[in-house]
Amino acid sequence: MHSGDRLGCIYVVATPIGNLEDITLRALKVLKEADIIACEDTRQTLKLLNRYEIKAKKLVSYHQHNEKKVSERLINEVLEGKTVALVSDAGTPCISDPGAEIVKKAREKNIKVFAVPGPSAVCTAVSVSGFPGGSFEFLGFLPRTEEKLKTVILRAVFSPLLTVCFESPHRIKTTMQFMKNLVPDAEVVV
Numbered sequence: 001m002h003s004g005d006r007l008g009c010i011y012v013v014a015t016p017i018g019n020l021e022d023i024t025l026r027a028l029k030v031l032k033e034a035d036i037i038a039c040e041d042t043r044q045t046l047k048l049l050n051r052y053e054i055k056a057k058k059l060v061s062y063h064q065h066n067e068k069k070v071s072e073r074l075i076n077e078v079l080e081g082k083t084v085a086l087v088s089d090a091g092t093p094c095i096s097d098p099g100a101e102i103v104k105k106a107r108e109k110n111i112k113v114f115a116v117p118g119p120s121a122v123c124t125a126v127s128v129s130g131f132p133g134g135s136f137e138f139l140g141f142l143p144r145t146e147e148k149l150k151t152v153i154l155r156a157v158f159s160p161l162l163t164v165c166f167e168s169p170h171r172i173k174t175t176m177q178f179m180k181n182l183v184p185d186a187e188v189v190v
Contacts, residue, residue, distance in 0.1 A: 008035070008078040010106050011085045012099060014092040014118030020051045022119045028052055030116050034085035038062035038074055040098055044089040062086065064098050071102040078111050091121045096140045096166055122164050129162070129189040136162040142175060153179055157186045 011030045016022040031037060032054050039045035042059045049057060062070050074084050086093045086102060093099030106113050126133040139156065142165050143149050156163035167175050172190065179186060 007111065008080070008082045008084065009112040009114060010074075010078060010102065011083070011114050011116050012093050012103065013085050013087050013116040014120070015045075015048060015087050015090060017090040017119045017121050017124065020048060023048070023052075024116065024118045027116050027118055028054070030085050031057070031087075033083065035082040036060055036074065036077060036084045038070070038084055038086045038102070040088045040093075045087055048087075062098055062102070067098045067101045071105050074102055075105050075109060075111070078106065079109065085116075091119060092117070095120075095122070121166070125164050125189075126162065131162045131187075131189070133162065136164055139163060139165040141166045141168070142171075144171075146178070149175070149178060150182060153182055153186075157183045 011034065013027050013030055014024075015027070031049065031052075034057070036058045037045060037049075038060045040061075040063050042061055045059060049055070060070060060074065062074070078084055084102075086099050088097035088099065091097065094103060103113050122138050126136055137156075137159060139152060143152060152165070156165070176188070176190065179188060
Protein backbone atom coordinates (compact mmCIF):
# COMPACT_ATOMS: atom_id res chain seq x y z
CA MET A 1 0.00 0.00 0.00
CA HIS A 2 2.93 2.37 0.26
CA SER A 3 3.49 5.01 -2.37
CA GLY A 4 6.06 4.50 -5.01
CA ASP A 5 6.14 4.67 -8.77
CA ARG A 6 2.61 3.28 -9.06
CA LEU A 7 -0.73 4.99 -8.96
CA GLY A 8 -2.15 5.24 -5.46
CA CYS A 9 -5.71 4.37 -4.52
CA ILE A 10 -8.53 5.32 -2.20
CA TYR A 11 -10.06 3.13 0.49
CA VAL A 12 -13.54 4.01 1.74
CA VAL A 13 -13.31 2.68 5.30
CA ALA A 14 -16.29 2.01 7.57
CA THR A 15 -15.66 2.98 11.19
CA PRO A 16 -17.46 2.07 14.42
CA ILE A 17 -20.90 3.59 15.00
CA GLY A 18 -20.63 3.72 18.77
CA ASN A 19 -18.31 1.13 20.23
CA LEU A 20 -14.68 1.51 19.10
CA GLU A 21 -14.30 -2.27 19.20
CA ASP A 22 -16.73 -2.58 16.27
CA ILE A 23 -14.03 -2.24 13.63
CA THR A 24 -12.76 -4.85 11.24
CA LEU A 25 -9.21 -6.15 11.14
CA ARG A 26 -9.01 -5.08 7.50
CA ALA A 27 -10.05 -1.51 8.40
CA LEU A 28 -7.29 -1.36 11.01
CA LYS A 29 -4.74 -2.67 8.49
CA VAL A 30 -5.76 -0.05 5.91
CA LEU A 31 -5.63 2.75 8.48
CA LYS A 32 -2.16 1.62 9.61
CA GLU A 33 -0.79 1.44 6.06
CA ALA A 34 -2.47 4.44 4.41
CA ASP A 35 -0.33 7.48 3.66
CA ILE A 36 -3.19 9.89 4.34
CA ILE A 37 -6.40 9.56 6.31
CA ALA A 38 -9.14 11.93 5.15
CA CYS A 39 -11.57 12.33 8.02
CA GLU A 40 -14.79 14.13 8.72
CA ASP A 41 -13.51 15.28 12.12
CA THR A 42 -9.85 14.75 12.98
CA ARG A 43 -10.65 14.68 16.72
CA GLN A 44 -13.04 11.75 16.27
CA THR A 45 -10.61 9.88 14.06
CA LEU A 46 -7.78 10.44 16.53
CA LYS A 47 -9.81 8.68 19.24
CA LEU A 48 -10.00 5.61 17.00
CA LEU A 49 -6.36 5.77 15.93
CA ASN A 50 -5.18 6.23 19.53
CA ARG A 51 -7.32 3.30 20.71
CA TYR A 52 -5.48 1.04 18.25
CA GLU A 53 -2.08 2.73 18.60
CA ILE A 54 -1.96 3.87 14.98
CA LYS A 55 0.54 6.72 14.94
CA ALA A 56 2.27 9.17 12.60
CA LYS A 57 -0.54 9.51 10.11
CA LYS A 58 -1.20 12.55 7.99
CA LEU A 59 -4.79 13.48 8.85
CA VAL A 60 -6.70 15.72 6.46
CA SER A 61 -9.99 17.29 7.47
CA TYR A 62 -12.62 16.29 4.89
CA HIS A 63 -16.20 17.38 5.55
CA GLN A 64 -19.27 18.73 3.79
CA HIS A 65 -17.97 22.33 3.83
CA ASN A 66 -14.57 21.64 2.21
CA GLU A 67 -15.27 18.44 0.27
CA LYS A 68 -14.90 19.88 -3.25
CA LYS A 69 -11.67 21.75 -2.51
CA VAL A 70 -9.98 18.99 -0.51
CA SER A 71 -11.02 16.31 -3.03
CA GLU A 72 -8.85 17.94 -5.70
CA ARG A 73 -5.83 18.00 -3.37
CA LEU A 74 -6.32 14.39 -2.32
CA ILE A 75 -6.76 13.21 -5.91
CA ASN A 76 -3.43 14.84 -6.76
CA GLU A 77 -1.80 13.01 -3.83
CA VAL A 78 -3.20 9.70 -5.13
CA LEU A 79 -1.95 10.46 -8.64
CA GLU A 80 1.50 10.91 -7.08
CA GLY A 81 1.25 7.38 -5.64
CA LYS A 82 -0.18 8.00 -2.19
CA THR A 83 -2.86 5.83 -0.60
CA VAL A 84 -5.80 7.64 0.98
CA ALA A 85 -8.14 6.12 3.55
CA LEU A 86 -11.45 8.00 3.72
CA VAL A 87 -13.38 7.74 7.00
CA SER A 88 -16.40 9.44 8.52
CA ASP A 89 -17.06 10.02 12.21
CA ALA A 90 -19.14 6.84 12.40
CA GLY A 91 -20.22 4.28 9.83
CA THR A 92 -19.49 4.30 6.14
CA PRO A 93 -18.43 7.43 4.24
CA CYS A 94 -20.77 8.46 1.41
CA ILE A 95 -23.84 7.12 3.28
CA SER A 96 -25.29 10.36 4.68
CA ASP A 97 -21.68 11.47 5.22
CA PRO A 98 -19.09 13.18 3.02
CA GLY A 99 -17.14 11.17 0.46
CA ALA A 100 -19.12 10.99 -2.76
CA GLU A 101 -17.18 13.88 -4.29
CA ILE A 102 -13.75 12.26 -3.98
CA VAL A 103 -15.06 8.87 -5.13
CA LYS A 104 -16.60 10.50 -8.22
CA LYS A 105 -13.38 12.36 -9.03
CA ALA A 106 -11.35 9.19 -8.51
CA ARG A 107 -13.58 7.24 -10.90
CA GLU A 108 -13.21 10.01 -13.50
CA LYS A 109 -9.40 9.67 -13.26
CA ASN A 110 -9.50 5.84 -13.31
CA ILE A 111 -8.18 5.70 -9.76
CA LYS A 112 -8.99 2.50 -7.94
CA VAL A 113 -11.48 2.86 -5.10
CA PHE A 114 -11.90 0.02 -2.62
CA ALA A 115 -14.65 -0.41 -0.06
CA VAL A 116 -13.69 -1.64 3.38
CA PRO A 117 -17.05 -2.69 4.82
CA GLY A 118 -17.94 -2.61 8.44
CA PRO A 119 -20.63 -1.32 10.76
CA SER A 120 -23.76 0.05 9.13
CA ALA A 121 -26.18 2.18 11.12
CA VAL A 122 -28.90 1.39 8.58
CA CYS A 123 -28.57 -2.39 8.82
CA THR A 124 -28.11 -2.21 12.58
CA ALA A 125 -31.35 -0.24 12.92
CA VAL A 126 -33.25 -2.74 10.78
CA SER A 127 -31.83 -5.71 12.69
CA VAL A 128 -33.14 -4.52 16.06
CA SER A 129 -36.40 -2.91 14.87
CA GLY A 130 -38.57 -6.00 15.08
CA PHE A 131 -39.89 -5.26 11.59
CA PRO A 132 -39.28 -7.68 8.70
CA GLY A 133 -36.05 -6.58 7.03
CA GLY A 134 -36.21 -8.26 3.64
CA SER A 135 -36.76 -5.00 1.77
CA PHE A 136 -36.44 -1.49 3.07
CA GLU A 137 -35.96 2.07 1.91
CA PHE A 138 -33.29 4.35 3.36
CA LEU A 139 -34.03 8.08 3.29
CA GLY A 140 -30.90 9.51 4.92
CA PHE A 141 -31.29 12.40 7.35
CA LEU A 142 -34.76 13.84 7.78
CA PRO A 143 -35.33 17.36 6.44
CA ARG A 144 -35.43 20.23 8.91
CA THR A 145 -38.35 22.24 7.57
CA GLU A 146 -41.82 21.18 8.72
CA GLU A 147 -43.33 21.05 5.23
CA LYS A 148 -40.56 18.84 3.84
CA LEU A 149 -40.58 16.71 6.99
CA LYS A 150 -44.34 16.22 6.65
CA THR A 151 -43.92 15.06 3.04
CA VAL A 152 -41.18 12.57 3.96
CA ILE A 153 -43.07 11.17 6.95
CA LEU A 154 -46.29 10.69 4.99
CA ARG A 155 -44.36 9.02 2.17
CA ALA A 156 -42.71 6.67 4.67
CA VAL A 157 -45.90 5.81 6.52
CA PHE A 158 -47.76 4.91 3.35
CA SER A 159 -44.86 3.10 1.69
CA PRO A 160 -45.14 -0.68 1.39
CA LEU A 161 -41.49 -0.90 2.44
CA LEU A 162 -39.94 -0.57 5.86
CA THR A 163 -38.44 2.93 5.92
CA VAL A 164 -35.21 3.82 7.72
CA CYS A 165 -34.08 7.40 8.25
CA PHE A 166 -31.56 9.26 10.36
CA GLU A 167 -32.35 12.07 12.79
CA SER A 168 -30.11 14.24 14.92
CA PRO A 169 -30.18 13.41 18.64
CA HIS A 170 -30.87 17.11 19.25
CA ARG A 171 -34.07 16.98 17.17
CA ILE A 172 -35.39 13.48 17.90
CA LYS A 173 -37.93 14.49 20.58
CA THR A 174 -39.35 17.27 18.43
CA THR A 175 -39.51 15.01 15.38
CA MET A 176 -41.22 12.22 17.29
CA GLN A 177 -43.83 14.64 18.63
CA PHE A 178 -44.38 15.98 15.10
CA MET A 179 -44.85 12.41 13.82
CA LYS A 180 -47.22 11.55 16.66
CA ASN A 181 -49.37 14.56 15.83
CA LEU A 182 -49.29 13.83 12.08
CA VAL A 183 -49.79 10.04 12.10
CA PRO A 184 -50.62 8.87 15.64
CA ASP A 185 -51.06 5.21 14.66
CA ALA A 186 -47.75 4.82 12.84
CA GLU A 187 -45.40 2.13 14.16
CA VAL A 188 -41.98 3.65 14.84
CA VAL A 189 -38.82 2.33 16.45
CA VAL A 190 -36.11 4.75 17.60
